[in-house]
Amino acid sequence: MSEPIIQIRNVTKRFGKVAAVDNVSLDIAAGEFFVLLGPSGCGKTTLLRMIAGFEVPTEGQIIIDGQDMSRVPPNKRPVNMVFQSYAVFPHMSVADNVAYGLKIAGVGRAERDERVREALALVSLNGFEDRKPDQMSGGQRQRVALARSLVMRPKVLLLDEPLSALDAKLRAQMQFELSDLQDQIGITFVTVTHDQDEALSMASRIAVINKGEVAQLATPSDLYEYPANRFVADFVGSVNIFEGKLILDEPDKAAVDCPGLGKVYLNHGVTGPHGADVWVALRPEKIYLHVPGEGKAVQAAAKDAPEGHNFARGKIKGMSYLGDITLFEIILDSGAMIRVSRPNLSRHDQEDFTWDDRVSMHWRADSPVVLLG
């Protein structure tokens, strides 16, 4: 890999005594679709604004394309930003909005017109040149903001919660469009979002930020399937977490004794001291639901767990039918609660279970994740 386009070196940003960003180091490679994901107030937006130049780091360095930019003002940086509110200039036409940066840069009329036309074509807004922003929908305004940034041919495009103001359908569409656009023009995208679906669907890599620190940096599927800690497991997707003790840890198998869930068997080793306090994370969609007494359940559970079965019993306390899946809240015999989701593969699947039914559950031995922190 060549030199990363953005290097964040031990960056800390304090507002008064509060550290919004706490000693963060990250490398973002050229051409990446990088997402900063975290709950509101975690410092992800501050980090983005430091890359853009609107905030100055208290400590550390931000190197963009090999040059230390930590103290360079925003108007002198080779990055452009799409703001959460889009910040389209309301008193200018679409064409004037897109041309603004080029005008400031002193680009000649002919080249300016040509580049504005190209940029508008890129976001499928040809023909909208003379419109005023107040005659456009939110989605269209966002495209104007995109074109206005892209026309500057930045090395990095920063996007602050780009899809949060759009409705669900449009959001899904824009997710694809942003990914396509990034493929097409090949510049680095750095996006901030609190929406895990958005992050998972668009990112090449995701940094999960919690309390100003990087909780985990991984590809979307690694983040989901191999979360590094309870915060990430819980924040990305939905998860059942049970506290337990590590009672068996060998290279090819492990077991955790959870008071809430019973003994959980894994078909791989975990690196943790024997008897350590650990947490088991189990995704709702990785649990199979059965009517009790169906022998298949126990057989299936037994088949791939080398020691004992990954098996539990309980009673349905709550159900919510979401169309494609049904979510169940089940009280285990231990009294703990577990969430299970079940795809509705046929048109009558949602009728299989109802409130207060006794049910059995099993899961594969490679499904649970053992977390040390």
Place this chain on the structure above:
Amino acid sequence: MPLFNRTPRAPLEYAKSLWMRGWVLGVMLFLYIPLFVLMAFSFNDSKRNVVWRGFTTKYYGVAWENEQLWNAMMNSLTIAFFATIFSLVIGTLAAVMLWRFRFPFKGAVDGTISLPIIVPEICLGVAFLVFFSTIGWPSALPWPFNMGAIIIAHITFCFPFVAMVVRARLAGFNREQEEAAKDLGASEWQAFRDVLIPHIKPALVSGALLAFTLSLDDFVITFFTSTPGTDTFPVLVYSLVKRGVTPDVNAASTILILLTVVLTAIALKLQGAKALAQTH
């Protein structure tokens, strides 16, 4: 037979209530009858102008030929013009400063900046009289420089109004727009010129209008700061009224009213459509 046989009124259809209509009419009459009387009596064919003696337009001619009235009107307009320009600049800068920056004693500055609005005019007038005579402000200057003291006094009570209006408009400004301009390469000044000024333009128009009309009809402060040869229209009218109201004063006042109404209408029309379009 239904219990209530008339169509029920929707919650906000106040205009359908007879009481409400009567009330609104009463308020309107209360507000505007004095003005209409003034206008009507400008057409009164009587030198003393107390009893209606028949219709004439000759006092418009009289007013037109009255050099004293003309001079006073020119003085008023000149003072209002300069007071407006300076108030606009100072008021806007004050508003932007208070909105944009943090600095020591900001609270104190914020509190005292609108003091000229609150302090009774008579106090300001006396204060200016004392101030200008103490520092020995020259009074025997050629026109229009002899009005310097009045203009300064007018700026003092006009600019807080501009600052107030501009600040209210700034409160609705999306800071991300300014950041977007800078992000696209604009300097501080370019962002101010290209993004902030267009946003506050409606406030600048209404602020200017406020300052202009306030200056134009100010009597108390002007009275205390005027020197021979700087009588403004209100000051002149006051001195004329002491010798009895003549219809030519009514005529001149009517023209002034029409002028302000037309100016206001034009300003509102110019800013109205745009202001609506830009509020989001």
